[in-house]
Amino acid sequence: MANLSSLAKDTAIYGLSSIIGRFLNYLLVPLYTHYMPTQSGDYGISTNVYAYTVLILVLLTFGMETTLFRYANDEKEQPDTVFSTGFALIALLTTLFLVIIFGFITPIAGHLGYSEHHEYLLMMAVVVAMDALQALPFSYLRFQKRAIHFALLKLLFIFFSIALNIIYFVLLGKTSVFYVFAINLVCTSLISLLFIPELFKIKWHFDSTLLWKMLSYSWPILILGIAGSLNQVADKIIFPLVYPSKTEANIQLGIYGSCVKIAMIMALITQAFRYAYEPIVFAKSKDGDKNEYYAVAMKFYLIFTLLAFLCVMGYIDILQYILGKGYREGMQVVPIVMAAEIMMGVYFNLSFWYKLIDKTIYGAWFSLAGCIVLFAVNIWGIPRYSYMACAWGGFAGYATAMILSYIVGQIKNPIPYPMKSMAVYVLMTILFFFVMQQVPENWHILLKLGINSLLILAFVTYIIHHDLPLKSLPVVGRYFK
Numbered sequence: 001m002a003n004l005s006s007l008a009k010d011t012a013i014y015g016l017s018s019i020i021g022r023f024l025n026y027l028l029v030p031l032y033t034h035y036m037p038t039q040s041g042d043y044g045i046s047t048n049v050y051a052y053t054v055l056i057l058v059l060l061t062f063g064m065e066t067t068l069f070r071y072a073n074d075e076k077e078q079p080d081t082v083f084s085t086g087f088a089l090i091a092l093l094t095t096l097f098l099v100i101i102f103g104f105i106t107p108i109a110g111h112l113g114y115s116e117h118h119e120y121l122l123m124m125a126v127v128v129a130m131d132a133l134q135a136l137p138f139s140y141l142r143f144q145k146r147a148i149h150f151a152l153l154k155l156l157f158i159f160f161s162i163a164l165n166i167i168y169f170v171l172l173g174k175t176s177v178f179y180v181f182a183i184n185l186v187c188t189s190l191i192s193l194l195f196i197p198e199l200f201k202i203k204w205h206f207d208s209t210l211l212w213k214m215l216s217y218s219w220p221i222l223i224l225g226i227a228g229s230l231n232q233v234a235d236k237i238i239f240p241l242v243y244p245s246k247t248e249a250n251i252q253l254g255i256y257g258s259c260v261k262i263a264m265i266m267a268l269i270t271q272a273f274r275y276a277y278e279p280i281v282f283a284k285s286k287d288g289d290k291n292e293y294y295a296v297a298m299k300f301y302l303i304f305t306l307l308a309f310l311c312v313m314g315y316i317d318i319l320q321y322i323l324g325k326g327y328r329e330g331m332q333v334v335p336i337v338m339a340a341e342i343m344m345g346v347y348f349n350l351s352f353w354y355k356l357i358d359k360t361i362y363g364a365w366f367s368l369a370g371c372i373v374l375f376a377v378n379i380w381g382i383p384r385y386s387y388m389a390c391a392w393g394g395f396a397g398y399a400t401a402m403i404l405s406y407i408v409g410q411i412k413n414p415i416p417y418p419m420k421s422m423a424v425y426v427l428m429t430i431l432f433f434f435v436m437q438q439v440p441e442n443w444h445i446l447l448k449l450g451i452n453s454l455l456i457l458a459f460v461t462y463i464i465h466h467d468l469p470l471k472s473l474p475v476v477g478r479y480f481k
Helices: 002-026 028-035 042-061 064-072 079-103 105-110 118-143 147-169 179-202 208-242 248-261 265-284 290-314 317-321 325-350 352-356 361-385 387-412 418-436 445-466
Strands: none
Touching: 002 208, 028 042, 028 105, 028 147, 028 317, 028 361, 042 064, 042 079, 042 248, 042 445, 064 118, 064 147, 079 105, 079 118, 079 208, 105 118, 105 418, 118 147, 118 179, 147 325, 208 248, 208 325, 208 361, 208 387, 248 265, 248 317, 248 325, 248 352, 248 387, 265 290, 265 325, 290 317, 290 325, 290 418, 317 445, 325 352, 352 361, 352 387, 361 387, 361 445, 418 445
16 A cells, blocks of 8 residues: 555646646646647648657657666666666767758658658757756656656746747747747757756766667667657658648648647646556566556546546536637547546556567557557558547547557556456446537536536546545545535
8 A cells, every 4th residue: 555655646746737737737728829820831830740750759769768777776777877878878879860850841741741841850959958957867756656747847848938938939939840840949958957956966987788688678669669669650750742732731730730739638647647657667567566566556546537538528528618719629639638638547557468578569559550550540641631630540549558558458467457447437438428428419508518528527436436435545534524
């Protein structure tokens, strides 16, 4: 229980910083969707370019974040040496990346459709390079259980970004996507500078023997990461390439990208859980009750993500006003994308069986299978069904990876997941969501919200009655018998 308490505390810290950060980031969505008109396609350009940065970041970090936890927890290795060796590799890859981008920017920009806007790609190349260099220091803060320091740096980035966006878009009336990229560059540079004192605290030592061991562990994670990131962003990369009209593609992609932001509350919960859970998993890998712990953690992850799903869908009539009027037509993708994100989180939980036995190649195969399904659905569906194909492609891809990981995992390293109990929660969520969808559109919004609130309350009551009695809660639990 001590480990579960630690998981809950760290998840709360990471989650609070992520929730506050994501909430503030949500303020940028109405700002961008109100100040960048739908027909300009600028929000679609932003969505497309950021999709590339997600994939490039995975390549540059080379799976070293998870690898750091694996070897820093090894009693035979010095954590600082593990950090130094991994950081040296990332620094080398980042340098090569910048040389290639700046040396061949003209053909690269032309191929991606930005021949008249080299500056977009150059700015984001520098941003993604700095993000890659920050990745391992952020992971080291997690390894050191310095959750508050981690959270403060993340929040500083968000607050600074919000302030600059308000200045440029609201006060100065700017409407170009250029300022989105420029502000990101400035804010990322600030966080990079603040990491310099942390780097001076490291006892730097490069170990070539250790590097080869780390690479043998990380390269399947790299494949896993590439496939995983493609599952997240391939639709946004593919869309302009296969949609019949390039101009209309940016418009449609902007609508899809803005609506996906609302669904990203699920990614936020998964990220907060991952930040806290990953270090604990490797630290607990030697304990006799580890499988029971993993099973319980999976169940509670599923419970709270399903609750988040119901909350978002229950109040979607209010949340839609986050977006500018021209972007709201894509709201039907929200439940599909949220369901896909839940499956991605379940897949993350399932992934530890192969990470703990150093068989990360399995994760690469599972993710590649999911990626193939996603590509197939998107390439076939986007010309026919526009961004709805993107939503269903992600759903199908994550479902494929999740199911494969569970089946093989239960053969190779069985974990006693409480499947019946979890299935009850899934079926309840489907039923309640179905009821929410059946409420007539012409009913008064307060009546609809009241019905949805009662359904959410019923779900919470079931949680309290069966799995999380109020007396078990920290601090406030003593007030309940």
